[in-house]
Amino acid sequence: MQTSLFLFVVFFSTNTIVYSLICLRCSDVTEPRLCNKIERCQDGEVCAVQQYRADNGDIGYWTGCYPKKECAAVDNRTVVSTKRSQYIDGVVQCRDCCTSDICNAYGCGSPKYPATRGPICFDCENVSDPRDCHTVTPCNLNQKCFIHEKSVFGKRYFTSKCESIMGCLPHFTGPVVGRRRDLSGLCIHCCDGDLCNADCSTASNATVNNVNKPATSMPDHVAFHAVAYSPTNNAVVIFDHVITNVGGGYDNTTGVFTVPTPGLYVFSWTIETYGQRTEAVLLVNGVQQALSRADQASSYYDTTTSFAVQNLTLNDKVKVKVILGRSEARHTMFSGWKINNTDDTAFSVSLSREVTGSTIVFNNETLDTDSAYSTSTGRFVAPRSGLYVFMMSAVIYGSHEYTCNFYFSNGNNQPEIWMDSDSGLYDSASYMTFGWLNSGDYVYAHASRMTTSSVIAGWQLVDDVNVSKVRYPAFLAHLSGDTTRSPIVFNRVHSGYHHGYSTSTGKFTADRDGVYVFLHNIEAAGSVVNTALAVNGNVKVETRSDGRHTGYDDTSAVTVLELASGDQVYVNIHSGEADDGQTLFFGILLFEL
Missing domain, CATH: 2.60.120.40 (Jelly Rolls)
Known part of the structure; x- marks a missing residue:
């Protein structure tokens, strides 16, 4: 897995102090996400979660910084061996390591933070240096992270906590913004993002950020494309030749894409086979989300391309695994990108049965953010005007030849592609298209027949106001x-x-x-x-x-x-x-x- 440290920089006058990786630190908690203490790691350390069984049979968790080089090992006795944590007698059953701030809020099968939540914020009162705050707390959905610098007895102190948006207003002379001076010249900072209230600058050139914009180190844009230069048999495919990796989420040594920024993501994977049936699955955190088949008779090649749209959280792991047969080199590839406007429409549907008829009604709805796709009519109805992108992977089985395409109610003409299968074999055909749609326009997949693992998906790329x-x-x-x-x-x-x-x-x-x-x-x-x-x-x-x-x-x-x-x-x-x-x-x- 690629490693990247999220850095916090605090300015005091002209001195610059760089913070290292921040991890949750608790010796004995029932769930890692309940830990409310943090520590800052040293060079060569990463965040870790360890699940242990104590001598009395209780199951607990240890969280903290841990030597990166020891992450692969699992100790037989004693949960931890770092100098900052106490020893606990017990047997380590699992260890997970990760490389972003408070990423050890879950691991070893423990639950994550909820998908919908407020930010995790520093929570300390009257500390002389923000670096001395080692306590965090989860905020409510209507709260932001807050830090306020004040003067007491001629000395400056910092208070950090959760605060409502309205609670930020009295501290400012103008609109609520990210970082400003109050009337006494001291600094106040309201922000929306995990650990974003780590500092509060008193510099005259303090940056002003909108309160609704997360002040984190997560990349604004994410996209990757990689090709496998070696064949793969019944294993995770290592797409080792990287062409694009904006945001740094893909690791070409493991074949795993690690989500660097939460949101909606589109994935596509292409598998080539030679003279056999090859099945590949898209796995998210080890759970199968989609399946594709390349199928061909002896001495011939076949290729399949499929798609999926997923709503993912920070540090989710996505990979492609061959579960049957073998994928060939150089024509097997994996790509993905983040849909940047997460409030825009997105859907992904598939078939769990064979369907005939001119309108293909997909019955397995895996994502539909605006309830825009109907599993009774097979139509996607645009909830708002804008530019939409659609993807299709159409599959048939047996001795059949059929065309397929998208139908647009606004009259946009679409090309046809053919599915050509033979007895006992699968065949697929894939394409992407786009259209400027008005609210109420609809789109559906048109074909005489499709079978299981066929997919259509789409999303709103932009609205028609801003472009x-x-x-x-x-x-x-x-x-x-x-x-x-x-x-x-x-x-x-x-x-x-x-x-x-x-x-x-x-x-x-x-x-x-x-x-x-x-x-x-x-x-x-x-x-x-x-x-x-x-x-x-x-x-x-x-x-x-x-x-x-x-x-x-x-x-x-x-x-x-x-x-x-x-x-x-x-x-x-x-x-x-x-x-x-x-x-x-x-x-x-x-x-x-």
Whole structure:
């Protein structure tokens, strides 16, 4: 797991003091999250939770700083061995280590802080130095963290606690803000974020932050993309070749994405198999959330891409595990990104049974923030106007050939993609699309048949008030005739809108710095087609479509890229011929940097 220390900096006059990692410190608690004491770690230490069984049979927890190099070991006797904590006779049953402030509030199977809660704040009265505060407390939902500097007998003291938003008002000469001087020239700080009241500056250039903005070290933006350069058999896939890692959440030594900022996240994973059925699952904290299958007869390749949207909390662990068969190297990949506006609409639904009919009604609702998707009609109805992104992974089983696509009630035309399966085999087809929707517009998946593990998902990317409808980078285009040309010129655009993509060159040009997501889907007819997505001539990901067994087959791949203004993205054919119609290219700006 990648390690990153969250640092707190306190300014007193011209002196700068850097705080190290902050961990909960308790020797004997029934749950780690009930611990209300903290300690600051030394170099080489991380936060830890240990579950132990005492000699009298009681189960308890120890929390505190712990040597990083000893985290993998589990002692037989005595719970702790650090100099700042007392010894407790007992047997250590579990130890979990982590690397962000108060991340040891849970571990070893203990419950987390609630998903909906107030901040964890420092709670001390009249200390001469904020660093001397070693007590924390959970605040209510209507409270913020607060710290106030005051003068007593000519000396300055600091009080930190939970305070209501209205309780902040009397201390200021103006609107409630993050950090300001009161009438006596002393500093007051109200903020919303765990441990954000660690300091209160009296410097004349103190930063002013809005009270509603968390004053934490968590990254504002998160996105990653990585490719596995080695095959995987019945194990967690180590996507060791990292292309994008904004926010530093993905660890290419473990294959695990650790959530650095709570919120809604989109994930996509692509699995390639050769001559067998390969099943891969998306695991969140060890619990299966989704499944995908790549399935092919002997001596042929097949690829599947699937999607999921998850509501995640800080330090949740996300990974992809092969539970059947083997995933092939270089064409197996994993990506994810945070939906930055967590109050925006998002949904994710799947099938737990086979369904026939023109409208596919997904019965397994895993996420629906605004109750916008109906499991009775199969329709997603936009609750507000804005730009929406949709994803589909359609699966069939047996000897069938069907098309599938999204239907938009506002008339936005959509391309069709094919599912081509053979007797005893699964096949899937995936694509992404977008649309500017008004409140009440609806979208549904259209196909004659789909089976278990099929998925559709979507989210509102931006509203239609704060961005330009004619200049927001987004496009969806497909090929109108077979081609061997590089770059592939996807010459027909969809959704009634495109910005940044050229139908004459086949290239997308970024007009601003930011993180973008792309999907390309390549259809092969009776042959193998090898393609690569490139940026300014540099290959980022490679795909292989194999249509030799069933006559036709397509392969899609999602790529998340950090681009600078002027960068160009396109798809090259390395060998073979791309079939028309279902060969398509999608791209959209996720967020600016």
